[in-house]
Every structure is written in structure tokens, then in C-alpha cells.
């Protein structure tokens with residue numbers, strides 16, 4: 001039995017919460033995370049004293065976090081503020097639950113990168129390649145997208161479909177940072193950052209926090225709302241050729257394919273069964289790469305696949321219905337996971353996907369993960 | 377005028393690469409136990425874990441893996457160069473290298489053949505860059 005099978009359909013999400021998203025220089029990670037925790041706890045109907053597992057991500061001190069929240073848990077984990085920890089965190093917390101190390105785990109993520117003026121490049125992330133001026137995750141994704149353009153004929157107008165669809169969703173999401181609709185022409189005219197990518201291909205940088213509460217499925221019935229169950233998880237890490245920021249020569253095709261296959265097999269579903277897709281979108285090309293790896297379209301054809309609003313609500317595959325990192329909030333995968341839960345509960349309001357039964361989350365990163373959720 | 381762009385971080389692991397570059401040699405770290413070639417250098421061979429590592433000249437040839445153009449200066453020293461070329465090259469020996477494409481670049485295409493050239497950018501710093509061979 002693969003270790004992931006221990007998780008299969010045994011763990012439920014019972015609480016989700018978030019802060020407003022924006023610029024909050026008056027507070028810090030602890031203040032933001034506490035706000036999200038309070039909302040998630042209220043959402044779950046649990047008492048604070050029932051929380052006996054604590055996972056913190058991009059929060060400097062788990063000790064201080066526990067002090068702020070008044071918790072003495074039986075299980076604690078801390079993960080760094082890298083844009084790929086959300087999927088890992090949820091799987092780790094699920095393993096803590098199935099092995100009996102905790103009964104109710106609160107996972108919290110906070111980001112105060114906007115108020116701290118984080119640049120995500122240059123001297124913040126020194127590398128061997130600095131003397132040539134190569135830096136930043138955006139630079140690496142510009143390179144990968146150029147490769148995709150030359151190898152498969154993908155165009156920036158096709159790439160625009162990703163940004164346009166997610167902005168459309170953000171306009172329907174009261175929490176989202178970006179509320180002005182955009183067109184393919186706006187995407188084409190936006191200033192370049194690292195060509196071929198421009199401003200509308202880049203994630204936002206904003207402050208905010210997210211909290212998720214997990215428990216075992218058999219305990220979830222006692223919570224306030226209908227539980228959302230984790231029915232499949234898959235993983236593949238790639239470090240061997242990882243030194244040029246986030247550059248991957250195959251645009252992570254093999255890793256996404258493998259992580260996706262494991263998650264689909266465990267869940268007993270496939271791409272045609274996915275009602276809504278939550279796709280890690282640090283940069284717009286990542287969405288195209290992920291669609292190909294998971295098999296929503298053949299390799300090299302994601303540009304054509306997304307044309308004419310495929311990813312929009314009402315399209316073939318509603319994707320990042322909250323607006324994603326590009327237009328909702330840069331919560332590094334965490335907000336996408338709470339959006340999955342809200343869609344499955346039918347709480348997504350104007351952006352609700354009708355008859356939403358199965359939602360997939362995927363992050364194509366050096367730590368590729370996919371999680372498949374269903375409603376009970 | 378002083379050199380305002382980021383300089384290499386020279387340490388015992390990386391020093392041979394930069395010393396060789398000043399002598400117009402593009403070099404790779406080579407494992408003397410198994411022959412694996414890698415860049416950036418590593419304290420042990422990523423393939424066989426041997427500590428016996430040496431430096432050997434690379435052929436200087438490769439193919440264009442990807443290319444782009446920075447329109448944003450992540451370091452102030454690049455502000456006057458915007459936009460500047462950026463490229464990733466797959467060296468003939470296997471490793472990837474982030475670099476710049478110089479010379480006539482209008483025929484740049486993923487898979488195009490490239491060869492190394494050496495730019496003396498400061499008295500004590502030479503950068504290996506690449507140009508299209510036209511083949």
C-alpha cells in the first residue's frame with residue numbers, strides 16, 4: 001500500500017477562513033493568521049480547545065503563533081514561505097490525523113510580502129547566475145514559456161486567455177484584490193517584465209492569511225457544515241536540475257503527469273470528472289503546463305485548449321474561480337484550496353460552479369502536488 | 377568607474393570556474409570517480425556522492441534551451457542596460473547554464489546551436505556568454 005492510500009477518503013476539511021487581501025502594514029504575520037484562524041474556527045463550529053494540531057507556513061515562529069492563539073497542541077509542524085507548501089502542508093496534516101497524532105489540525109498561512117516590499121529576485125535570492133543578470137521565478141517562467149512557444153507554436157494571445165479568465169472570476173469574488181475586467185488586448189499591451197511575459201502574467205503581491213481546519217471524516221459529521229473530503233493526493237519533487245530559479249526543461253510535464261496519475265488513481269476519477277480546477281498560478285504559463293501534465297489536453301496543445309474561454313465559468317473547465325494568484329490574492333496555493341472547499345459546499349456565490357462535486361488542486365512546482373476533493 | 381552589477385560569490389567551490397573564465401576557458405566540475413559533469417559546482421558528486429571533484433574545460437558548444445529579455449532591473453546596476461538579453465544554454469556536456477546571448481540574435485530559436493564567447497566586464501571579471509553559430 002502506498003503511504004498516500006492511508007489518506008484516501010479518510011480526512012475532511014471542516015473549516016476554512018481568510019483575511020481580507022491587500023496591504024496591511026499595521027499588522028504582522030501573527031495578526032493576519034489569527035484573523036484567518038478565528039474565521040476558520042467559526043466556520044467549523046469547533047471550540048478552540050479542540051484544536052490539538054498546529055501547522056504554520058510563512059510564519060516566523062510556531063511558538064509565537066501558538067502563544068498568540070493560546071494553544072498547547074500535541075502536534076506541530078512549520079513549513080517555509082515557499083510557493084509550493086500548501087499542497088505539502090495539507091498532505092502532512094492528513095498524515096498526522098490518520099496516524100492519530102492529532103484530532104483537529106489547524107493549518108495557517110500568512111503573507112505580509114507587500115507591506116515588506118518583497119521583490120522575489122536580485123539579492124533576496126542570491127544565485128550562481130547573478131553576474132549574468134538572471135534572477136527571479138518570473139525569469140524562469142518567461143524562459144519556459146518561450147520554450148513552449150518555439151516548440152509548440154503557443155502564442156501570447158493564447159496565454160492571455162488564462163489571465164483574462166481569472167480576472168473575470170476575480171470580478172465575481174468580493175474578496176479579490178483585482179476588480180477591473182481585462183481583455184486579450186490589455187494582456188498584449190501590458191508592459192513586459194521578462195519577455196515574453198508581461199505584467200498580467202505575474203501573480204499579485206499582497207498581504208493576507210488563510211486557515212484550514214482538517215479532521216478525520218468520522219469526526220467531521222459533528223462540525224457545523226457539510227464536510228469536504230480528500231479522496232486523492234499525488235506528489236513528485238524535482239531537485240536534480242533546479243538551480244536556475246524555478247526553470248524546468250520539460251515545463252514539469254513528467255512530474256505533473258506522475259503526481260496527477262497517482263491522485264487520479266487514488267480518487268478513482270480522471271480529468272473528465274473534474275468540475276472545477278484550482279491551478280497554482282504563480283505565472284500564467286504554469287497553468288498551461290499543468291493542464292498538459294494532468295492530461296486535460298495533449299502535450300503542447302494547452303494554448304489551443306484554453307482559447308475561447310475554456311477556463312471561464314461556464315466553460316469546459318472552470319479554473320481558479322476565485323481569481324487565482326493572478327487576480328484574487330497571492331496566498332501561494334492556500335486560497336485555491338479554500339476556494340475548492342467553498343465550491344464543493346456551494347458557497348461561492350456569483351462564481352459558483354453548478355453541480356460541483358469534484359474539485360482538483362494542483363501545483364506544478366519543484367514540489368509538485370495534487371489534491372482531489374469531493375463533497376460528502 | 378567601478379563595476380556596479382552583481383559579482384560572483386567566490387568561495388573554494390566556485391573559484392576555479394571564475395579563474396578559468398578569466399583565462400577564456402569555460403569549465404565544468406567533473407567527478408573523477410564516475411565522470412559526471414555538473415554546474416554549478418557541488419561539494420560531492422550528485423551522481424555517485426564522491427568528494428573527488430576536478431575542473432575540466434567544456435567544449436564551449438551548446439544549444440539554446442530558452443531565451444528572453446529582462447525589462448526590469450532587479451539590481452540597480454542593470455538599469456542602464458534595459459532591456460537586456462537573457463538565455464539558458466544546454467551545454468554539449470549536459471549541464472544547463474544561465475547566460476546572455478550576444479551578437480546577432482534575430483535568428484534565436486529554441487534548439488539553435490550556440491558557442492561561448494568571453495566578455496571582459498571588469499579588470500578581474502570575465503563572463504562566458506554565448507552567440508548563435510548560424511548552423
Ligand SMILES: [Zn+2]
Nearest residue numbers: 407410421424
Ligand atoms: Zn561521481
